[in-house]
Amino acid sequence: MNARRKFLTQVSALTAGAALSSSFGNNAFAILKNKPSDQINVGAIGIKGMGWADLRATLKMPGVKLTALCDVDKNVLDQRMGELEKLNIDARKVKTFGDHRKMLEMKNLDAVIIGTPDHWHCLQMAEACQAGKDVYVEKPVGNSIEECRIMTAAQKKYGRVVQAGQWQRSQQHFQDAMDFIATGKLGNIRTVKTWCYAGKQDIAPPADSPVPAGVDYERWLGPAPMRPFNRNRFHYSFRWFWDYAGGLMTDWGVHLLDYALLGMKADLPKTISAAGGNFGDASSPMETPDTLCALYEFEKFNLIWEHAIGVSKGLFNKHHGIAFIGNNGTLELDREGWEVIEEGGSQNKVAMERQKSVDDGLDKHTENFVNVIRSRKMEELKCPIDAA
Template sequence: MLLTNRRTFLKTTAAGTVALTSLSELTANPDKKYKTALIGCGWWGNNILKYAMECGECKIVAVCDVDQRFLDQTAERVEKEMGNQPKKYGDFRELLDKEKPDIVINATPDHWHPLITIAAVDSGAHVYVEKPVGHTINEGKAMIAAARRNDRVVQVGTHRRVSPHNMSGMEFLKSGKAGKIGMVRAFVHYGGGPGEVVPDSEVPEGLDWNMWCGPAPLNPFNKLMHPKGFRNFLDYANGQIADWGVHWMDQILWWTEEKGPRNVSSTGGRFIKEDNTTTPDTQVATLQFEDFTATWEHRYYAANHNEKHNIGCYFYGTKGVFHMGWLDGWNFYPVNGDPVIHEDPKLDEPDQ
C-alpha cells in the first residue's frame, strides 16, 4: 500500500474487491469518522494502520492481537498519533461484539483470513483483508457469500492495482505498444540456500499460541512461524505462490479481458531446502488462457543473477518485451533495437 492523501482507503473498485455492494454507505457522509478496528498488529498490519490513520476518516477504536507485545505497541502508537486510547483485545470475537466497528482491517496470518472476515461482515462491518483471500478456494467462496449476504464491502489487499507505476505500466500494455502478447511469465527468485532446522521452543510469554493456530493444526511453537515466516508452512499458508504470486498473477488478470484461465497445472517440490519449513522451494505453474499462456515460477534458494530482474512479470509481445517490476519500476525492451523505455517506481507517491 502506498501513501494515501484522499479517501482511497475507503473507496475501491470492483477489480480490487471480493464484493462491491454498499459503497454508498461509506461515502454518503464525508465528515463522518468511521469506527475502525485492526485485527492483526504485526508489521504489515501496522503498515495498513498507518494509512488508515492518515486518510482522515477513520477513528481507530480497537486493536486486537494474540501477541501482547504487538497489541501493546500498536495501542500506544494509536494513542500517540491519533490522541485516543483504543480498546485492546486478544479475541476478535469479543472485539466485534463489544465495539461494533464500521470497518475491520484483517491483517492476520492467512489461515485466519476467512473466519475473521466472515465474522466481521456478519457483525455489520466492512472489511479490508490482506491477500490472499484465504487458504483454500472454498474459503474464498464462503467469504464472497458472506459479503453478499450482508451487503458489505470487502476489499482485498492487491494494492498494486492503485500503485502509480503499475497503473501507468498497465496503460502502456493496454495501449498495444508492446504488440500482441502471447505469453506472460510471472516470477520471484530469491537467494537463501538450503537453510537449517530451527528447533521448536517454548511459547513466548504473552503469546496465545492456541489462538494463533486457531482453525489450523496446533503445532509446537517455532520462531520460524511467528512473528514472521508463517507463509512458509502449509498448515497456515500456501507458500510463495500465495504471497508474491497473488500480486503478480493479479497483474495478469488486470491486463487481460479474460475472466480466468481455462486450466491450470503445476509442478515443483522441495529439492533444496533443508530447514523445517514445508512449502515448495521450487514451483512452476502453467495457466492456459484462451488467447495466451501464463506461467508462474519461484525459487527460494537461488536469485536471478543471470537476468535483469528477480521479481515481476514479463509480457512477451510482437513489438517487444515488457517487464512490470517492483523496486525497479517498469521497462519495455523493443524488438527493433530502439532505446529501452523505463519508468521509475513511484513507491512514495499517493495511490491513484
Template sequence: MSSRRKFLANSSMLALGGLALQSFNTQNFSGIITGAADQINIGVIGIKGMGWANTMSILKIAGVNLIALCDVDQSVLDDRLKELKGKNIDTGKIKTYKDYRGLLDNKDVDAVIIGTPDHWHALIMIDAVRAGKDVYVEKPVGNSIEECRAMVAAQEKYNKVVQAGQWQRSQQHFRDAIALVHSGQLGNIRTVKVNCYQGWMKPAPVVADSAPPPGVDYKMWLGPAKTRPFNSSRFHFNFRWFWDYAGGLMTDWGVHLMDYAIFGMNAPVPKTVSALGGRFAYPDLYQETPDTLTALYEFDGFNIVWDHAMGIDNGNYGKDHSIAFIGNNGTLELDRGGWQVIEEKRSEKKVSVPRKTPTDNGLDKHMENFVQVIRSRKMADLNCSIQTGAHIATVCQMGNIAFRSQEKVTWDKAGGKFTNSQLNKQYMMAPYHNGYKLPKL
C-alpha cells in the same frame, strides 16, 4: 458513523516483500476535529506485520480513527501501544483484544483491517461483514478455493465494502503499464512471464517444539488449523512456509504479481496448470512449501509462466521480481520500481518506451480508495474488490495444487471445479479443525 477524534499521519512507507514500516516522527500525527459524518473508526486484527503497515497508512487519511487493536500475542499489543504513545497518541481511547470476536462486538468500530496469518482471513472477514463492518483483508484473501468463494458470497449477502490488500492495483505506474498492454501496441501477446526471485526470504531452522511464549494465546492463533505443539519456526512471519496456514511464495508474492499478469490479459481461470519444484535451496531448514517452483498456466491463445526461487535475487531482466508481457512488437517489463517496453527488432511495428518510475505510494493510494468507497458506498469504485482478490487467489491456489498433486490439473469451467474428483475432494477446501466450520452462505 460515530464522531471521533482523528489522527493524520504524513510519513512514507517502503516496499520489501510487503511494505516495511518506517519509523515515524512524533509530529506526524495531529489531532484534528472534523464533521461527525466524515469519521471512520477502525479496528485492526493482527498487528505484527502488514496489519500494522496498513494501520499506519490508513491513519494518514483525515477522519480515520484507530479505536481498537487485536492480536493473540500480548507482547505485540504492548509494543504497538508503546509506539503510539511515542507519537503522542492518547492510547487510553484504544481498546485492545486477544479474541477478534470481542472487537467485532464493539459497536463503535465501523471498519476492520485483517492482517492475520492466511488461514484466518476467511472466517474473520465473514464474521466482520456479518457484524456490519466494512473490511480491508490482507492477501491472499482465502487459503483455499472454497474459502475464496465463501468470502465473495458473504460480501454479496451483507453488501459491505471489502477491499483486498493487493495494493499494486492502486499504484499509478502499474495502471499506466496495463493501459499500454490493453492498447494493443505490443501486438499479439503469447506469453507472460512472472518472475519472483527473493534472495532475502529464508525459512527458519529446525528447532524443537516448546511452550508458547508468555502472553501468546496459541490456541486462538491456531484457530481452524490442525492442532500441533508450538514451534517457534512455524510462528509469526514463518507461517508462510506451511500448508496448514498458507501457500508459500506462490500465495505471498504470487498474489501480487500474478494479479497483474491476469489483469493485463483479462484472463479467466486457466484451462490447465502444471507445476514442478521443491525444497532445493534450503532442504535443511523448516518448511513445507517449495522454495523453488515453476508453474505453467494454459489459457486460450496464450500462456502465463510463474517462476519463483528463494535465496536468489538475479531473476529475469536482472530483477528480483518482474512481469513481462511478451508481444510481437515488444516486451513490456513491469515491476515495483517501474516499467519499460523493449522493442522486438524483427517486428515491422516496433514499440519501445523508456523506463518509467513510480510517482506515488501504492499502499497509501489503496487505503485512500478503501476509505473513499466506505464513504461513497459505490462498490464499483474499489480498486481491488473481494471478487478480484478471490479470482487471483484461486489462480495461485491452482498452481500450488498442481505442485502438491504432481498432476497437470484441468479446470471444468462449467462446473467450477477440477475434472479430477480426487483433487476436488483433497484440495478445494482447507481442512478445518477444533470445532471451526466455514459458513455456508
C-alpha cells in the same frame, strides 16, 4: 481442549454456511449511511506485519480514528500500543483485545483491518461482515476455493465494503502499463512471465518449544490443526507451512499473477500444471516449495509463474516482475516502474524508456477503501473481494 473443540465446531458451521446467519444481532447488519464528514472508527486484527502497515496507511486519511487493536500475542499488542504516541494517538482511548470476536462486538467500530496469518482470513472477514463492519483484508484472501466462496457470500449477504490488500491495483504506473498493453503496440502477446526470487529466508530447524509468555497459541492456531509450538511456524515464517499458507506463490504470486491476468483480460485457464520442490536447502523445515514453476494454459497465450528462495535476482536482473512478451517487444513491469524492450529488427518503434513509480500504492489503496466506506459506491473499489 474443550474450548478448542467448541471453536472448531464454529469453524465447521462457517464452512457449511451456517455462520452467515445472525449471531451479532439484526441491527449490526444495517449498512451505515456515512456522510463525507463522518468520522470512521477503525480497528485492526493482527498487527505484527502487514496489518500494522495497512493500519498506519489508513490512519493517514482525514476523519479516520483508531478505536481498537487486537492480537493474540500480548507482546506485539504492548509494543504497538507503545508506538501510538509517535502517531499522535492517545493510547488511553484505544481498546485492546486478544480475541477478535470481542472487538467485533464494539458498537462504535465501523471498519476493521485483518492482517492475521492467511488461515484466519476467511473466518475473521466473514464474522466482521456479519457484525456490520467494513473490511480491509490482507492477501491472499483465502487458502482454498471454498474459503473464497464463503468470503464472497458474506460480503454479498451483508453488503459490506470489502477491499483486498492487492495494493498494486492502486499504483499509477501499474495502470499506465496496462493502458500501454491495451494499445496493441506490443503485437501478439503469446507468453506472459511472472516471477519472484526472494533471496535467503531465515528458517532454522529448531525443536518444538513451550509457548512464549503472552501468546494465546490455541487462538493463533484457530482453524489450523493442533500441534506443539515451534517458532518457525509463528509470525512471519508461518507462510512456509501448508497448515497456514501457500508459500511464495500465495505471498508474492497473488500480486504479480493478478496484474498478468488484468493485462491479458483473462478469465480461467484451460489447464494448469506445476513442478517444483525444496531443492535449495535439504536441511530446511520449510514445507512449501522453495523452487516452483507453474504453467497456465489459456486459449491464445501461456502464463508462467516461477520462484526460487535463496536466489535474489531473476529475469531482467529483477527480484520480481511481470513480462508481457509480444511480437514487437516486451513490457517489463515491477513495483519500481516499467519499460518496453523493442524486439530486434522490429519496424514498430515501440521501445519505451523506464517509467518510474511516482506514488505509494499502499497509501492510495487504503485511501480508496476509506473513500468507498463513505460513498458506498462498491464499483469504485480497486480490489473488491470477488476480484481477489
